[in-house]
């Protein structure tokens with residue numbers, strides 16, 4: 106970015122290095138957003154972005170709730186509001202958290218514009234330039250994006266079928282001062298794996314011993330379609346955990362509504378950070394979501410989502426058995442939206458994406474989920490939530506064909 110570029114009016118040229126803050130050099134566009142743009146290619150089957158099934162988005166309920174809110178509380182819905190969030194929605198969410206075993210109170214919760222804003226605010230409140238964040242590898246690319254802009258340093262530990270390799274954490278914690286550990290215990294994005302209870306216990310034990318905060322990101326916890334729920338990390342480690350969740354995967358991602366539960370001191374600072382960013386989350390949207398939730402809609406709706414994703418995941422797993430060449434391995438999720446595919450020698454996921462696009466199938470290459478932006482060329486993420494079963498089958502068939510072509514070329 107050293108060059109001078111002609112401005113939009115064509116008259117003035119700008120030295121962007123001087124004009125923009127240094128931190129912008131670490132801001133990048135997410136490959137997911139780029140892949141979403143390709144979704145409109147005719148005939149393309151996208152197994153890429155983490156989108157809920159479109160036919161499950163509750164349009165009618167939103168229509169009715171918007172009408173009700175405007176009819177009964179119009180001026181409040183359209184007025185400025187408090188940063189912390191709409192009190193009845195906070196109460197609903199606190200009751201939900203209490204059911205999980207988190208005795209949070211009003212002072213412990215903040216409503217935000219989706220978990221993505223939560224990640225950004227966490228960065229703003231916790232990270233000085235050069236501070237170390239400990240993440241899995243791979244990890245959620247939106248977190249890498251958010252904390253890169255606060256000039257974080259990332260150290261990573263790998264995952265296996267039981268989630269984070271907690272046995273490797275202590276070496277890192279001994280070696281360097283870690284600001285917080287970022288964990289995705291349920292149906293990891295992108296890996297699709299779940300952190301076992303034993304490992305959750307070890308994780309909080311280590312965090313307590315080394316005095317490190319944990320950021321627990323849990324957008325998918327309610328979307329378990331196999332097995333039993335596992336105690337959230339925040340329940341095991343209330344004092345020093347910042348818990349994030351969202352309505353994006355249950356109600357709608359378009360409404361941009363999520364929440365943070367954390368110690369009161371942390372919430373206080375997050376509130377100030379949010380105030381500076383956007384004053385508050387849309388109170389209209391919060392009132393609509395609250396109305397839908399208070400009517401008890403979510404319980405049945407979540408059951409429908411789980412049933413749909415269970416079926417789609419099973420279709421994807423059996424199509425992979427059928428169409429992928431030998432040597433390809435994958436995870437078997439118990440919930441959520443994603444699974445992780447590990448490629449044999451001879452297939453590079455970026456090259457495979459090009460070949461896949463020629464076959465009209467898209468996915469996210471593994472490198473997107475590694476803080477170093479280089480590792481993960483031997484892996485990719487697939488989403489089973491968005492496409493209908495027959496499209497999943499066809500998409501996997503196309504991807505298998507592209508893989509076989511790549512392998513043949515490598516030989």
Ligand SMILES: Cc1ncc(COP(=O)(O)O)c(C=O)c1O
Nearest residue numbers: 155219220221245294351353363
């Ligand atoms: C792990 C994780 N965290 C945060 C987010 C952001 O969610 P939201 O839509 O609530 O901003 C996502 C979205 O896919 C995610 O997978």
